[in-house]
Amino acid sequence: MRVLVIEDYALLRDSLVSGLQDLGYAVDATGDGNDGLWRSGEHPYDVMILDLMLPGLGGLDVLRRLRAAGNTVPVLVLTAKDSIEDRVVGLDHGADDYLVKPFAFDELAARVRALVRRRYDRDVAVIRVADVEIDTRKRSVRRGDQIVPLSAREYALLEYLANRAGHVVTRTEIWDHVYDAADEPWSNVLDVHISHLRRKLDHGRARRLIHTRRGLGYMFGEGDDE
Amino acid sequence: MRSNPISLRSRLTTAVLATVGVVLVVLAVLLYLVVRRTAWRQHDDGLRARAEAIAAIAEHDDDGYEMSLPPQPAGQLPAFVEVWTRDGSVLARTPSLGTKDLPKLDGPLGAELADTTLPDGRAGRLIALRFVPRDDARTHPVEPMLLVLAEGTEAIDDAIATAGVWFIVLGLGALAAVFGVTTWSLRRGLRPLTELADRIEQIDDRRLTTRLSTAGQPAELIVPIRKLDELLARLERAFARERQFTADVSHELRTPLAGLRTLLEVTALRPRSTTEYADAMARGLEVVAQLGALVESLLALARLDADQPALETEPVRLHDLVRECWSPYRELATSRTLRFTNDVPEHATATTDREKLRIVVTNLLANAAEYTEVGGWIAVAQLPDGGLEVADSGPPIPDDQVDRVFDRLWRGDAARTATGVHCGIGLALARAMCDRLALSLTATSTTERVAFRIAPRGDR
Numbered sequence: 001m002r003v004l005v006i007e008d009y010a011l012l013r014d015s016l017v018s019g020l021q022d023l024g025y026a027v028d029a030t031g032d033g034n035d036g037l038w039r040s041g042e043h044p045y046d047v048m049i050l051d052l053m054l055p056g057l058g059g060l061d062v063l064r065r066l067r068a069a070g071n072t073v074p075v076l077v078l079t080a081k082d083s084i085e086d087r088v089v090g091l092d093h094g095a096d097d098y099l100v101k102p103f104a105f106d107e108l109a110a111r112v113r114a115l116v117r118r119r120y121d122r123d124v125a126v127i128r129v130a131d132v133e134i135d136t137r138k139r140s141v142r143r144g145d146q147i148v149p150l151s152a153r154e155y156a157l158l159e160y161l162a163n164r165a166g167h168v169v170t171r172t173e174i175w176d177h178v179y180d181a182a183d184e185p186w187s188n189v190l191d192v193h194i195s196h197l198r199r200k201l202d203h204g205r206a207r208r209l210i211h212t213r214r215g216l217g218y219m220f221g222e223g224d225d226e
Numbered sequence: 227m228r229s230n231p232i233s234l235r236s237r238l239t240t241a242v243l244a245t246v247g248v249v250l251v252v253l254a255v256l257l258y259l260v261v262r263r264t265a266w267r268q269h270d271d272g273l274r275a276r277a278e279a280i281a282a283i284a285e286h287d288d289d290g291y292e293m294s295l296p297p298q299p300a301g302q303l304p305a306f307v308e309v310w311t312r313d314g315s316v317l318a319r320t321p322s323l324g325t326k327d328l329p330k331l332d333g334p335l336g337a338e339l340a341d342t343t344l345p346d347g348r349a350g351r352l353i354a355l356r357f358v359p360r361d362d363a364r365t366h367p368v369e370p371m372l373l374v375l376a377e378g379t380e381a382i383d384d385a386i387a388t389a390g391v392w393f394i395v396l397g398l399g400a401l402a403a404v405f406g407v408t409t410w411s412l413r414r415g416l417r418p419l420t421e422l423a424d425r426i427e428q429i430d431d432r433r434l435t436t437r438l439s440t441a442g443q444p445a446e447l448i449v450p451i452r453k454l455d456e457l458l459a460r461l462e463r464a465f466a467r468e469r470q471f472t473a474d475v476s477h478e479l480r481t482p483l484a485g486l487r488t489l490l491e492v493t494a495l496r497p498r499s500t501t502e503y504a505d506a507m508a509r510g511l512e513v514v515a516q517l518g519a520l521v522e523s524l525l526a527l528a529r530l531d532a533d534q535p536a537l538e539t540e541p542v543r544l545h546d547l548v549r550e551c552w553s554p555y556r557e558l559a560t561s562r563t564l565r566f567t568n569d570v571p572e573h574a575t576a577t578t579d580r581e582k583l584r585i586v587v588t589n590l591l592a593n594a595a596e597y598t599e600v601g602g603w604i605a606v607a608q609l610p611d612g613g614l615e616v617a618d619s620g621p622p623i624p625d626d627q628v629d630r631v632f633d634r635l636w637r638g639d640a641a642r643t644a645t646g647v648h649c650g651i652g653l654a655l656a657r658a659m660c661d662r663l664a665l666s667l668t669a670t671s672t673t674e675r676v677a678f679r680i681a682p683r684g685d686r
Contacts, residue, residue: 009481009482009484009485011482011485011486011489011509011512011513012481012484012485012488012489014509015485015488015489015492015493016488016492018492019488019491019492019495022492022495022496023495053477053481078484080476080477080478080480080481080484081473081477083473100480101480101481101483101484102480102483102484102486102487102488103484103487103488104487104491105487105488105491105492105495106491108488
């Protein structure tokens with residue numbers, strides 16, 4: 001899942017990026033409202049974390065322009081103001097959730113997970129596809145009664161595929177949602193992660209779940225290879 | 227213990243009643259005296275007329291003097307008459323005298339009046355009349371006689387006493403009426419005051435938006451009400467400012483706190499290398515230092531507000547002071563490729579409080595080092611009037627914001643890039659310190675330069 005962090009306080013921004021990356025998110029970050037708005041138009045982010053007090057273009061203006069442009073990315077607003085009016089004004093401008101500074105990182109992570117679930121029309125934290133069970137809270141994966149150990153990036157890739165289970169997912173979409181701007185899009189890193197995932201998840205199983213649709217992309221779920 | 231203050235109404239009532247009471251008593255006494263005097267005069271006139279009427283009865287003929295007094299009408303208190311001839315023999319006397327005599331007042335021809343006690347013991351008044359009896363014979367020289375008439379004064383005493391009682395009753399009645407009217411009209415007249423008091427009583431720090439309108443108020447209250455309204459407006463603004471300040475302070479503290487907390491929590495997410503831990507600790511300490519500086523500035527400002535610290539003036543070498551103040555920012559300026567020049571003459575001195583001026587200059591330089599655009603310049607110079615100018619290459623402060631830079635916790639969000647924790651307390655503190663030093667601190671901004679000027683204040 002790919003997250004955009006717009007926060008002008010460098011220390012908080014860096015810490016958020018680092019923490020979210022540790023949780024397997026692809027994270028882009030900026031300290032500038034205009035830059036953030038531009039980035040949100042360039043990539044289909046799964047969640048945006050937006051500080052309200054920004055230099056240049058303020059957080060509320062970012063939100064207003066974002067929604068005016070028809071962008072439906074779930075937005076988690078960070079605010080240092082805790083009055084009811086301040087919270088209401090954020091929600092009224094199209095925010096999906098808010099957190100008052102200072103917040104617990106665990107809470108932020110839980111709220112980001114909830115926004116991702118909503119993004120993919122899930123209402124529980126556990127995704128089940130065939131005999132695969134993905135617990136998005138613990139970020140653990142089981143197939144049948146076996147735990148499948150995955151790296152952070154492999155997990156992120158699987159979670160995205162599982163969220164789109166039954167649909168063909170293009171390589172571009174995977175790039176947009178699983179990798180951040182720091183990754184090199186033309187490298188074979190995606191193929192490497194897919195093959196690792198296949199080895200860990202499908203190897204030695206009668207039924208394979210990761211299917212290649214040549215020229216289109218990949219599909220997760222029960223189905224046949226071409 | 228609470229003493230009951232005297233109300234304006236009772237004070238006015240007392241004053242009015244005392245005045246009216248004294249006037250009434252004086253008037254009543256004067257009137258009483260006039261009435262009594264008039265009554266006595268009329269009474270005496272009557273007495274004289276009756277004495278003359280009796281004297282007319284006496285006559286002189288060939289047989290000598292002769293006088294027969296008319297009988298006293300029955301049912302009346304007795305009057306007393308006694309008449310003497312020149313030789314002292316009694317010519318006539320009323321039977322009511324019995325064996326007693328009336329005082330034989332002697333004097334020239336005419337009448338003499340006096341208070342007396344009647345032979346029967348009653349209070350009375352007598353008239354002694356020397357007269358010449360009617361002479362029918364015209365043969366002998368007629369000698370004058372003395373007539374004394376004494377009558378009781380019960381009637382006139384009663385009348386005067388009654389008048390006195392009436393004066394007292396009417397006076398008391400008038401006083402009561404005045405009391406009633408005064409109380410009523412004072413209550414009515416002072417109603418705007420009591421209503422105002424009620425409205426003022428309802429005002430507390432949560433209801434500072436209340437205004438006491440002057441509409442329909444009496445002229446005397448217009449000025450106090452207007453002044454009160456102005457005071458309320460000032461109070462409301464002050465309270466709002468304090469609330470905003472508290473909110474801003476908590477806001478300024480929340481952002482670095484959020485950074486610190488997230489930094490620590492994220493670092494603790496998983497085991498990390500020693501380098502990563504060291505890095506996190508270094509960054510954490512930076513935040514702590516920023517928070518510390520923020521708290522120090524806030525405290526300095528609060529202390530400056532609360533009690534005025536004493537000034538310790540001495541000659542200060544300005545060039546050296548600027549150099550010392552700049553040294554903590556040299557590194558930051560180098561990293562932002564800012565050029566710094568200290569153009570203050572080596573020998574320039576000012577007699578002032580060194581530590582307070584240091585706080586002012588430090589804050590101006592910190593502001594410049596933080597906000598001047600990368601690659602710009604910062605210059606400190608002495609002004610012709612002896613003041614100091616801290617100028618930088620901008621970015622310019624928008625016209626409508628220039629005066630607001632000295633507001634507490636102002637953040638030039640629109641124009642100036644916040645570099646992490648910034649809190650606009652520095653310039654507010656600098657200005658407050660300048661006030662204390664009897665200096666003025668002003669800002670000017672053009673497209674080429676932003677300048678802060680410290681100058682001796684004209685009004686001192």
